[in-house]
Every structure is written in C-alpha cells, then in structure tokens.
Amino acid sequence: MLEKGKISSxxxxxxxxxxxxxxxxxxxxxxxxHTAKQDAWLASILVVGLALLxxxxxxxxxxxxxxxxxxxxxxxxxxxxxGKLVSLLYFFYFFLSTATFVRQxxxxxxxxxxxxxxxLAVHILLIVIMIMAVRYGLxxxxxxxEIFFPFILVLFVIFIISIMPMIHFHNALPILDNGIxxxxxxxxxxxxxxxxxxxxxxxxxxxVNQTKPAKRSFLLGTVLGGCVLALxxxxxILCFGAFFSENQQFIxxxxxxxxxxxxxxxxxxxxxxxxxxxxxxxxxxxxxxxSVICMGQxxxxxxxxxxxxxxxxxxxxLSLIINKNIVESDQQAEWWTVFSLPFGLLIPLLxxxxxxxxKKA
Amino acid sequence: MERKTLILILLSSILxxxxxxKRELNELSILLGLGVDKEQDQYVVTxxxxxxxxxxxxxxxxxxxxxxxxxxxxxTLLEAARKVTTAAPRKLYFAHMRILVxxxxxxxxxxxxxxxxLLREPEVRNDFYITVAKNAKAAxxxxxxxxxxxIPANNLFNSLEASAKSWAPTEGVTxxxxxxxxxxNGISPILTxxxxxxxxNEGANLKNIERTKPKTTLDYxxxxxxxQDKLIGWLNESESRDVHYALGKVKSSVGxxxxxxxxxxxxxxxxxxxxxAANMMKGKPQGSVRIKxxxxxxxxxxxxxxLTNPNSISYLEKASETALKEKIKLTIGHVQKNxxxxxxxxxxxxxxxxxxxxxxxxxxxxxxxxxxPVTVKVDVSxxxxxxxxxxxxxxxx
Numbered sequence: 239m240l241e242k243g244k245i246s247s248x249x250x251x252x253x254x255x256x257x258x259x260x261x262x263x264x265x266x267x268x269x270x271x272h273t274a275k276q277d278a279w280l281a282s283i284l285v286v287g288l289a290l291l292x293x294x295x296x297x298x299x300x301x302x303x304x305x306x307x308x309x310x311x312x313x314x315x316x317x318x319x320x321g322k323l324v325s326l327l328y329f330f331y332f333f334l335s336t337a338t339f340v341r342q343x344x345x346x347x348x349x350x351x352x353x354x355x356x357x358l359a360v361h362i363l364l365i366v367i368m369i370m371a372v373r374y375g376l377x378x379x380x381x382x383x384e385i386f387f388p389f390i391l392v393l394f395v396i397f398i399i400s401i402m403p404m405i406h407f408h409n410a411l412p413i414l415d416n417g418i419x420x421x422x423x424x425x426x427x428x429x430x431x432x433x434x435x436x437x438x439x440x441x442x443x444x445x446v447n448q449t450k451p452a453k454r455s456f457l458l459g460t461v462l463g464g465c466v467l468a469l470x471x472x473x474x475i476l477c478f479g480a481f482f483s484e485n486q487q488f489i490x491x492x493x494x495x496x497x498x499x500x501x502x503x504x505x506x507x508x509x510x511x512x513x514x515x516x517x518x519x520x521x522x523x524x525x526x527x528x529s530v531i532c533m534g535q536x537x538x539x540x541x542x543x544x545x546x547x548x549x550x551x552x553x554x555x556l557s558l559i560i561n562k563n564i565v566e567s568d569q570q571a572e573w574w575t576v577f578s579l580p581f582g583l584l585i586p587l588l589x590x591x592x593x594x595x596x597k598k599a
Numbered sequence: 600m601e602r603k604t605l606i607l608i609l610l611s612s613i614l615x616x617x618x619x620x621k622r623e624l625n626e627l628s629i630l631l632g633l634g635v636d637k638e639q640d641q642y643v644v645t646x647x648x649x650x651x652x653x654x655x656x657x658x659x660x661x662x663x664x665x666x667x668x669x670x671x672x673x674x675t676l677l678e679a680a681r682k683v684t685t686a687a688p689r690k691l692y693f694a695h696m697r698i699l700v701x702x703x704x705x706x707x708x709x710x711x712x713x714x715x716x717l718l719r720e721p722e723v724r725n726d727f728y729i730t731v732a733k734n735a736k737a738a739x740x741x742x743x744x745x746x747x748x749x750i751p752a753n754n755l756f757n758s759l760e761a762s763a764k765s766w767a768p769t770e771g772v773t774x775x776x777x778x779x780x781x782x783x784n785g786i787s788p789i790l791t792x793x794x795x796x797x798x799x800n801e802g803a804n805l806k807n808i809e810r811t812k813p814k815t816t817l818d819y820x821x822x823x824x825x826x827q828d829k830l831i832g833w834l835n836e837s838e839s840r841d842v843h844y845a846l847g848k849v850k851s852s853v854g855x856x857x858x859x860x861x862x863x864x865x866x867x868x869x870x871x872x873x874x875x876a877a878n879m880m881k882g883k884p885q886g887s888v889r890i891k892x893x894x895x896x897x898x899x900x901x902x903x904x905x906l907t908n909p910n911s912i913s914y915l916e917k918a919s920e921t922a923l924k925e926k927i928k929l930t931i932g933h934v935q936k937n938x939x940x941x942x943x944x945x946x947x948x949x950x951x952x953x954x955x956x957x958x959x960x961x962x963x964x965x966x967x968x969x970x971x972p973v974t975v976k977v978d979v980s981x982x983x984x985x986x987x988x989x990x991x992x993x994x995x996x
Contacts, residue, residue, distance in 0.1 A: 350721050366608065481779055
C-alpha cells in the first residue's frame with residue numbers, strides 16, 4: 239500500500255457523490271437530451287439502477303482484497319507481467335482522463351468567464367492545486383472535501399429552488415414519443431460518463447478504514463450523485479424544453495443564467511460555477527491521484543510523492559494538446575463510453591471471476 | 600521541500616495572477632438598446648449606450664442627453680458591432696441589454712442570422728425583450744428620447760412589461776422563446792411591434808422631453824407574425840389582445856360589455872387561465888381553447904343596471920363571455936384565413952396529446968391549421984363590484 243492515510247466511510251460517500259457530479263453536471267444533461275429528447279430524465283434515472291449493479295460488482299472486487307489497491311491485485315491475480323501491463327493500461331486511462339477533465343475545465347472558463355485569458359494560465363492554476371492536494375495525501379484531501387460538501391449542498395438547493403418558477407410541465411410531454419429505444423440508448427451512453435469512471439475508486443477503496451461500511455458508502459454515494467444528475471436533467475427539460483437544451487454547450491449554467499425572481503434575485507450564475515469548479519477539481523484530483531498511485535505500484539516505489547511533479551507537468555501539456563478544439567472534445571464524449579467499457583466493466587469483471595476461481599482452486 | 604513548494608506557489612501567484620480580462624467600468628460602453636436594420640445587403644447596427652456622467656449625478660447632470668446612439672454598417676452583425684468602436688471610445692458591453700429592436704425591413708428578410716450571433720455570444724443574456732419597429736427603422740426607435748425613464752431602452756422595457764401586465768396587447772418575448780418558436784413546427788413566433796408617433800428628429804432632441812407632452816413618443820402597437828424567421832404580417836391592437844387571451848398570457852386587462860339598455864359596463868380582468876388543446880376528432884385535428892376569466896366590475900356607464908341583483912351579475916358574465924368568445928374566434932379565424940400560420944401553438948398541443956397523429960401532419964402543419972376547426976369556450980366569473988354597488992347614474996333622473 240502506497241497510501242498510508244485512512245479515510246472514513248462518510249468521507250468516501252461524499253467523495254463519490256461529488257466525483258459523479260463533477261464535470262458531468264454541466265455536460266451530461268445536454269448529451270442525454272440530444273439522444274432521448276424530452277425523455278432524457280427517464281434515462282438519467284434508469285442509469286442509476288445500472289450504475290448500482292456496476293457498483294455491486296466493484297464492491298465485490300474491492301472487498302475480496304480489502305488491503306490492496308487495484309494495481310496491486312491486478313498483479314496478484316494476473317501474474318507479474320500481465321498484471322503490470324494491465325496496470326499500465328489503467329494508468330494511461332486515468333492519466334488521459336485527468337488531462338481531458340483539465341481541458342474541460344479550461345474550455346468552460348474560457349468560453350463563459352475569462353474569454354481573453356490564455357487557457358494555459360487557467361490550466362496551470364488548476365494543476366498546481368491538483369499536485370498540491372495529491373502531495374498532501376488522501377486524508378487531508380478528503381477532509382477538505384468534507385468541508386466543501388455543505389456549501390455545495392446548500393448552493394445546489396438554492397439553485398434548484400431558484401429555477402422552480404421557470405418550470406413548464408408541458409415541456410416533458412409527450413412521454414416516450416419515440417419509443418423506449420432512444421431512452422435505453424441514452425441510458426447506456428450515460429453509463430459511460432460518469433458511472434464507468436467509478437472504477438477509479440478501487441484505488442481509494444482500501445484506504446477506507448472499514449470495509450463493510452465502505453461498500454454501503456459506495457452505493458450511497460452513487461445514488462446521491464446520480465440523483466443530482468437526474469434532477470438537473472429533469473429541470474433542464476422542464477424549464478427550456480428538449481429543443482433548446484440539446485444545443486447548449488452548458489445547459490445547467492444557462493439555467494442559472496436565467497434565474498430571475500422578482501427582478502432582484504438574478505445574475506447568480508456564479509452559484510453554478512462554484513459548484514462546478516469544486517466538484518470538477520475533486521474529480522481531476524482523484525483521477526490524478528489514481529494515476530500517480532498506479533504508476534507508483536507499477537514501478538514498485540516506496541512513496542509516490544516524487545511522481546507528482548513530473549506527471550503533473552505532463553498533464554499540463556497533455557491537456558493542451560489532447561483535443562484541438564471544443565468540437566473534438568464533444569466528439570470525445572461520444573466515443574469515451576466505448577473506450578471506458580473495458581476499463582470500467584470488462585477487466586474488473588474478469589478479475590473478479592478469476593480471483594473467485596483461484597480462491598476455490 | 601516545503602520551502603520549495605511555498606516558493607513555487609508564491610511565484611505562480613505573482614506570475615499568473617493579475618488581470619487578463621479586467622474590464623473596468625470606465626472602459627465599457629454599457630449597451631442598453633440594440634437595433635438592427637438592413638440597408639442594401641448590409642446590417643446596420645444601432646447601439647444605445649448609457650452616458651454614465653448624466654445618469655450617475657444626482658443633480659440632474661449637465662443637460663446632455665442621457666444616452667448616446669452609435670451606428671455602424673457591416674456585412675455581418677458582429678462586424679458591424681465591432682465597428683462601433685471606430686466611433687465610440689469604448690468597446691460595447693452587452694450583458695445589460697434591455698431591448699432588441701428589429702427594423703421592419705430586416706424582419707421581412709429574416710432575423711435568423713442575428714439570432715445565432717446573440718445565442719453564441721456569452722455576454723448576451725436571456726433577460727431582454729425583443730420587438731419589431733413598425734413602419735420604421737430600428738435605428739429611429741432607439742434615437743427617440745423618453746421622459747420619466749431617462750434611458751429610452753429602459754422605458755421600452757418597462758413599458759412593455761407594464762402594458763403586458765395591465766392591458767395585454769403586448770408580450771415581452773425573450774430570445775429563448777423566440778428561438779424555440781422559430782425552430783418548432785408546431786408554433787410560430789410573434790413579436791410585439793413598436794411605433795414612433797411623431798417626428799424622429801424632434802424625438803432625438805433633448806427638447807422633446809422638456810415638454811409635458813413630448814412631441815415624439817414610442818408606442819407599442821400590435822403584434823408581428825413571423826413565418827420561421829421572416830415577418831409576414833401584423834395584427835392590430837385588439838387582435839393582439841385576443842391572441843394573448845388564447846395563449847393565456849393575459850395577467851390583467853379590461854373588457855367592455857353592452858348593457859341591456861344601451862351604454863357600456865367594463866369588466867376588469869383579474870386573472871385568466873387558458874387551456875389550449877388540439878385533439879383528433881374523427882381522424883381530423885381539432886383545436887379548442889378554454890379560457891377561465893376571473894374579473895370585477897370596474898366601471899358602469901349605463902343606467903338601469905341593478906348591481907344589487909345577482910341576475911345582473913350573471914347577465915354581465917354571460918354578455919362578456921359571448922363578447923370575448925366571438926372576438927377570439929374571429930381573430931383565430933382571421934389568422935387562419937389570412938396568414939395561414941399557427942402562432943397559437945396548436946401544433947405543439949397536438950404533438951403533446953397525440954404524438955402519432957402529429958407525425959402525419961408535421962410536414963404541412965400550417966396548411967392543416969388553417970383548415971382546422973377551433974372551438975372557443977369562455978367562462979367568466981365576476982367576484983367583486985368595486986367600492987360601490989349601484990352606479991350613481993341610476994339615481995340621476
């Protein structure tokens with residue numbers, strides 16, 4: 239174990255919930271609505287069910303090796319070289335994701351807030367605090383998340399209440415106009431972002447101080463995060479209708495932009511920006527943490543801090559070249575589900591089966 | 600190690616901070632009204648910009664105009680908007696825009712291109728209203744100075760809001776609604792029209808607002824009907840009100856009723872609830888509008904109406920029901936016959952209630968709409984009669 243710190247199951251729940259919300263809260267609704275139109279909210283609820291099945295599987299895998307992280311039992315189950323190879327693949331997966339989300343963050347800031355600022359400047363600021371958090375370790379980081387959580391919760395509630403007056407229920411009609419197929423399509427697509435990414439938490443799982451509550455936390459966190467996404471998707475449809483929503487880059491932000499109660503409770507889109515900044519920061523840091531630990535295990539290092547600076551700088555440059563423009567980023571979201579499938583589902587499933595078979599034999 | 604980190608952070612805070620995007624108030628031209636016209640093949644952008652020194656000072660300023668109007672031409676909207684800087688000392692700032700005016704000529708040729716630019720621009724919010732200049736250029740509308748509200752764009756915005764609330768021939772349409780209706784098959788957009796009454800040049804002069812009755816004023820008049828993004832016709836004031844009744848947009852208004860022995864009584868509308876629906880009847884689409892009106896007796900200008908008698912109230916209810924119903928029916932028929940375009944959203948209603956049938960009619964909906972029977976049902980309930988019961992007219996012999 240490279241990680242010496244311990245986190246509580248409570249912190250684990252919050253971490254998972256915010257991880258799911260992070261990044262997705264701005265992008266996922268529009269993508270879902272694009273596929274399933276006004277029934278997208280159905281898809282976003284269905285997918286939580288699927289995600290729970292996935293989490294059951296990840297839980298089973300995590301609790302069969304309660305004191306090892308994912309990269310470690312990869313080697314144990316698959317043998318030294320094959321195991322290292324798989325760990326290396328996971329390292330690339332986590333690392334690419336880190337860069338992708340850093341870029342998402344940069345794109346949003348450049349498009350909506352600081353239009354003339356070089357994206358590099360935004361990325362450097364983010365990556366510096368990301369490296370800092372990973373160097374401090376998981377324990378202080380989870381405490382920081384715990385401090386942020388109530389703020390995010392309160393702001394989210396304020397946000398939802400503030401957009402209530404814009405609701406028009408007829409926007410959700412007719413239900414299931416194009417049949418169930420697009421809804422299922424959207425469900426599967428939405429499984430990729432963000433739920434298949436939950437495999438990352440197999441790197442964190444052994445750090446939770448008790449295994450049994452950790453399993454419950456994993457499920458609870460997923461449901462919490464999923465509910466937030468479902469609520470946001472539903473609100474986008476009810477307030478703007480499918481037609482307007484699917485064409486927006488950041489529909490949730492546009493919702494916040496349109497808040498206007500009585501002519502004075504308005505222009506509070508910073509609420510949404512705050513929620514999004516904090517949650518995507520948590521997501522990016524966890525991804526980076528995952529890739530650092532993964533690399534550390536592959537190289538059999540005694541401590542992982544020495545990796546943070548080199549990998550951090552690579553992230554910085556990778557994030558600048560990973561996508562040429564915003565259209566490519568959107569395209570990436572389309573094929574990312576397929577790309578995530580082996581990492582998020584197939585390989586963990588294979589490991590679980592292999593480990594069970596080995597134990598019996 | 601710790602020290603190194605600290606140095607790194609301090610260094611980055613020095614190197615990275617600062618104000619890349621700083622935009623101080625005194626570097627911005629705060630745009631409140633935007634007008635777009637078309638001349639030959641070029642867009643003409645008219646920007647009504649606040650003159651801060653006139654607005655800020657409490658002593659009434661130095662007698663200069665409270666706003667400045669800049670104008671420039673360009674092949675595209677953004678080009679024209681940026682060209683404004685050749686005349687204005689500062690870059691235009693769009694986030695406080697209150698009103699967007701389209702010139703009638705431009706509206707007839709299509710507003711689609713402009714709408715895209717506004718949706719794409721992150722500075723532009725969705726809280727301004729959109730109108731069409733009737734028989735005028737948008738540029739002229741923005742030149743007219745207004746009393747009470749120092750800034751004409753604010754005047755336009757507030758007057759639209761006030762009249763939408765209390766008289767109902769107007770409705771503030773925002774960008775999101777306009778785009779939704781422009782792109783939908785089942786509903787076509789309408790925008791309130793604004794008219795210049797009087798001479799533009801006199802209206803642009805500060806003297807205009809020094810009079811108790813300004814020579815030139817801006818009035819909202821009627822509603823412009825659009826087919827997708829092109830203006831195809833106008834509805835007059837009373838037709839506009841009927842349309843807003845059918846759309847359920849009326850918050851308050853007044854309506855006249857004929858008394859049994861001649862003269863008028865006025866019903867003050869306190870609130871309405873509209874249910875606009877479309878259904879399939881014997882294989883054909885059919886529209887229906889059901890309006891529930893809650894009102895008070897606001898004015899009695901006729902003798903012989905005994906308001907202490909419940910029968911008079913039910914008479915007034917009946918009479919106003921028929922009057923309103925006939926008017927709305929007439930207007931819907933007028934739109935069906937003369938414009939053949941669904942500005943009411945019967946198409947969307949059909950899509951919601953019978954999505955399968957909608958697929959068949961989607962392609963040619965406006966044609967179907969113009970031949971579709973529409974039933975109108977109005978239900979008026981009168982609650983109060985104001986602070987007096989019988990009219991003093993009754994006692995005059």
